Amino acid sequence: MNRYSFATALGWPDDEVLARLRALDLSERCSRCSGKGHVGVERTDETRCFKCAGAGDQLPKLSLKLCRNVAERVVKGDLHPYLRKKRRDAACTRATPTMIADCKQLSRRIEALGLPDGHPALASAAELVRGQGALVDVEALLQKNALDPETACVRLSSIREKLTALLISTAEAS
Ligand SMILES: [Zn+2]
Numbered sequence: 001m002n003r004y005s006f007a008t009a010l011g012w013p014d015d016e017v018l019a020r021l022r023a024l025d026l027s028e029r030c031s032r033c034s035g036k037g038h039v040g041v042e043r044t045d046e047t048r049c050f051k052c053a054g055a056g057d058q059l060p061k062l063s064l065k066l067c068r069n070v071a072e073r074v075v076k077g078d079l080h081p082y083l084r085k086k087r088r089d090a091a092c093t094r095a096t097p098t099m100i101a102d103c104k105q106l107s108r109r110i111e112a113l114g115l116p117d118g119h120p121a122l123a124s125a126a127e128l129v130r131g132q133g134a135l136v137d138v139e140a141l142l143q144k145n146a147l148d149p150e151t152a153c154v155r156l157s158s159i160r161e162k163l164t165a166l167l168i169s170t171a172e173a174s
Contacts, residue, residue, distance in 0.1 A: 007061040027057035092149035099156040103135050106163035121170040124127035
């Protein structure tokens with residue numbers, strides 16, 4: 001079977017075949033990079049395996065036998081964790097732009113309080129926006145698709161909470 005007939009037989013989108021087989025632990029080790037995802041010792045964009053795009057695996061032979069086996073596993077619910085995670089990721093991906101905008105807005109409001117240079121609140125806000133692991137880092141990783149959407153949501157929500165607390169406490173004190 002080819003990928004399209006395999007997907008059609010299972011009622012799957014055809015671009016989801018590898019990801020779903022992977023979730024069922026039925027993907028095969030990439031023959032080009034032997035599952036490492038990279039060729040060579042270093043792990044850079046340049047050494048990423050083009051065959052598997054760095055994932056390290058590839059489609060197995062899509063036989064009718066495999067298709068039947070997969071259909072049974074789907075009925076048993078073996079794909080549920082994957083599908084749930086995918087839904088959560090989609091929801092997180094939709095939420096992140098708003099969360100990033102909220103964080104920027106909060107940081108602008110802290111700057112607009114007119115605090116004197118060197119005020120600790122300004123340093124704290126700058127650290128949350130530009131420090132290591134902070135807002136700009138999360139944004140950069142998201143742009144490179146290098147951050148799990150759920151992890152991004154957790155980090156952004158923590159940054160937003162800290163900025164909110166900082167804004168409230170600083171506004172009250174000044
Ligand atoms: Zn590969």
